[in-house]
C-alpha cells in the first residue's frame with residue numbers, strides 16, 4: 240500500500256511559494272475499480288497530462304516565462320510517468336512541479352482522488368488533506384510468540400516491523416516436571432510480550448501518533464497491555480480481533496476499521512464540542528468562513544474543521560496575504576487591490592498546513608458543522 244504523505248511533507252509543500260513562476264499541481268485518479276489494468280492506468284495518466292497542457296495553453300494570466308517554464312514542467316512529468324513509475328498499490332497520484340521553485344515531486348496516494356489540474360503560486364494541497372494525512376495510527380498484532388506492527392490511516396496501512404520469537408515450546412521436556420515445563424513456556428511468552436512492549440516504547444519516542452490499537456486474541460491483548468510501559472499504555476485506544484500472522488495489511492485494516500471509525504467519530508464530536516465551548520466563552524474558537532479566514536491569516540489555527548465538498552469564492556491580498564469573503568475590493572490592512580480566488584476554502588486549508596495546524600474533514604451531512612457555516616476552527620490563542 241502506497242502512503243507517501245506525511246504531515247511534515249504536507250507542511251513543506253504548503254509553505255512552498257514560487258516567487259518568479261507558477262506551480263503545477265496535478266492529481267490523477269487511479270481508482271482500481273475504474274483503472275485496474277495497466278493500459279487503463281496509462282491512458283488515464285496520458286489524458287490528465289494532456290489536460291495539464293491545455294490548462295497552461297488556455298490560462299489567461301501567465302507571462303511568457305511562466306508559460307514556458309510550465310511547459311517544461313509538463314514535459315518532465317510526462318517523461319517521469321512514462322518511464323514507468325512503480326505505482327503498484329497507488330490509488331492515485333499527486334504531482335507538484337515548478338522549475339523556478341526547484342520543485343518536482345510525485346506522491347503515491349492510498350486513496351482515489353478526483354482528477355484535477357491547478358496552476359497557482361503554491362502547490363495545491365487540499366486534496367491531500369482530504370486523504371486524512373496527519374492521523375497516523377499504529378496497530379500492533381500479537382500472539383504468544385509473534386508480533387507485527389503496522390502504521391497508517393483509515394485509508395491504508397504499511398507494515399513497519401514483524402518478529403517471530405520462536406518459543407522453545409519445542410524444546411525437550413525430558414527431565415522436567417509437567418508444571419515446571421509449563422512455567423518455562425509461560426515465562427517465554429511473557430518475555431516475548433515484554434520485548435514487544437520494549438520495541439513499541441523505543442519507537443513511540445520518535446513518532447507522533449494518533450493512537451495505538453492492539454490486535455489479537457483477548458487473552459494475548461490483555462497480557463500485552465498489562466506489560467506496557469506507561470508511555471505506550473497511554474496511547475492505547477482500542478482492541479480488535481485479527482489473524483495475527485497471515486492477514487494482509489488490507490485485511491488488518493478491515494478488521495480494525497470499525498474501531499478506527501468509532502474513534503474518529505468520537506474525536507470529531509469532541510472537537511465540535513470544544514469549538515462550541517470556545518465560541519460560548521468568546522475564546523479560542525472561530526466559526527463561519529469570514530472569522531475562520533481572519534484566524535488563518537493571523538496564524539492562530541490549531542485545528543481546522545471543514546465540511547467535505549464545501550467551497551466558496553473569496554479574495555486574497557497579493558501584498559500581505561489577507562484573506563476575505565468579499566469578491567474583490569481593497570485589502571483592509573494596506574489598501575492593495577485584492578485578487579479574486581475561486582475557492583478560498585482550499586487556500587485556507589493550505590495555509591493551515593503551513594502553520595502546523597491539524598485539518599479534519601467532516602461528512603457533508605454533519606448538521607452540527609453545517610450550522611456553524613460549514614467551516615470552523617479551534618484556535619491556539
Ligand SMILES: [Zn+2]
Nearest residue numbers: 556559570573
Ligand atoms: Zn494586504
